[in-house]
Amino acid sequence: MATSTAPERGGGTLRWVRRLLVGGVLMGLVVVGGTALHVWQVARIDDYTHADAIVVLGAAQYDGTPSSVFEARLDQAHKLFRKQVAPMIVTVGGKQVGDNYTEAASGKNYLKDQGVPEDRILAVETGSDTLQSVEAVSKALLARGKSSVVLVSDPWHSLRTRTMARDAALSAWTAPTRTGPAVYTRESQAHGIFRETFALLWYQLTHFSADFKYTADQ
Template sequence: MGPEPAAARAVPGRAAPRWIRRLLLGTVLMAVIIVGGTAFRVWQVARVDGDRPVDAVVVLGAAQYAGEPSPVLAARLKHALALYRDGLAPRIVTVGGKQVGDLYTEAEAGRRYLTARGVPATAIDMVDEGTDTLGSLKSVAARAGQEGWSSALVVSDPWHSLRARTMARDAGLDAWTSPTRSGPVVQTRETQARYIFRETGALLYYRLTHASAETENTGLG
């Protein structure tokens, strides 16, 4: 009797691990493509100014201290003030609630900053609700519906722009972004890389869950 053919000696199911490896490799490659593509879009939108005439300039909140804006919030307010003075919108909407124990909301701190620089109180609309970007933008959209306006330039930090714009449009606003070009978030390449990484994860989380990912002490929640 001759030697047993190789096919006959093959162990049943031996090819299965090869398919598992291919599946795992394909999954990893897909994840790399999705994460890399999202990071590129975060970087790309951060570099774009969507400046145009709109109904309102919306300043997303960040930390405030006894009514004084933090450096992050002050950079956003300074940029919004420039847009208002350029005549791109008849109103500025300041946004953000307060932490436990605070005397002022982020929206109030924003209004104080703007009125001290000559913006009429009648041109400032406070939306002092929301503790993260998603909640704040939903409140802004509700206020817009009540007051009969719909288009907005959303002011935040560059790396936050894509997620903020996505959330604003999902909330029903005709939104574009006008990112700040100053402040702590844009000072160094290391800081920029850290925020791009953080925003990539936060945006992917939002797209999967339609919930906001908290990013502590940054105003980027």
Template sequence: MTSVEARPRPVLRFVRRLLVGVLLMGALVVGGTGFRVWQVARVDDRATADVVLVLGAAQYAGTPSDVLEARLRHAKNLYDEGVAEHILTTGGNQPGDTYTEAEAGANWLTANGVPKKAVLGVGEGNDTLGSLRAASKAAAERGWHTAVIVSDPWHSLRARTMAEDVGFEAWTSPTHSGPIVQTRQTQIRYILYETAALLYYRMTNASADQIGITEDVGADK
């Protein structure tokens, strides 16, 4: 009887070890991804490119939100420094909106001294992936293949990953102003969000919006 009862123990030990191993691997993957999100957020690469690409954010009747305006100011600075000869703004609109995010961004840039011929608005896409796909198509039609992406720091890694997947050779130059980078609590919240969204994208090649992880507070679309 004793020998019969003892038989399941090696199996149970194996199952326990397997579960512990899976949990440890999961923790390493999540932790490593979170570290990379934080690490890339600190990189400001101003290599010369075909275009400065501004990812869209909320706009209100054509007026950029604080998040979008911070990105646009940064993009204008890059343009003024000669990083690229063109700025491409992205982002569609929500039901009932008169303007797209891309239009609001392009209008702000031209109103603040960027020549109209240097600005292209691509008002398609309601999330990061959709916007980048539309931007890639428009850029390719003009012979643009390299881009410096402007978004919020924590969004940089996911944005760059998606941009490269849709055909860009991409670098990131994130904003360091605006509401998303003002408090440590907000920063931690967005690092956690971007970690989850990037892992989901890497597993599915789809936007995190597909499972209801909503990009909020006027942030990237």
């Protein structure tokens, strides 16, 4: 007696589709979870190895006054400078429409007021996101024969900035700030890890920036 196999074939196809979907979801979770763990691990690193320059990633400023996020980063850079981690500090970042100061200029002025000699500060006044800023710093430093940097930003931002800097031909490591709004609460820490996980995955996939401009109190 003849029997139909069409329903069986259809059921087998559906099972394979379900398995592929479940497998894809599990692989995605593994990638995202692994990246989040790496963001967290690098956030905990404080590398004070001697470098050619200390690079402070820009953040919001208000008519020349650094925001609390930016001030925390600048204070960390000043601390590294006093410890002679590097002979110069690089501030970086452009300005928004209507601003009187760039992030780089406001950062430089703040460091001068803290006692850092002006000739030890290089202001790279360009960059509206992390990638543009890192590439501008790389160009400026390589033109001066300098290639090693210690990066200062918020902890969760460290892995992405380090990845971008190394892609831009710099030898880079990190010594992030441990103060400021980005590290005040568990909620801000969780938000930072979540945000940076997907920003880093986007960069690795496309080599474009996901910013958002990374400033926790814009």
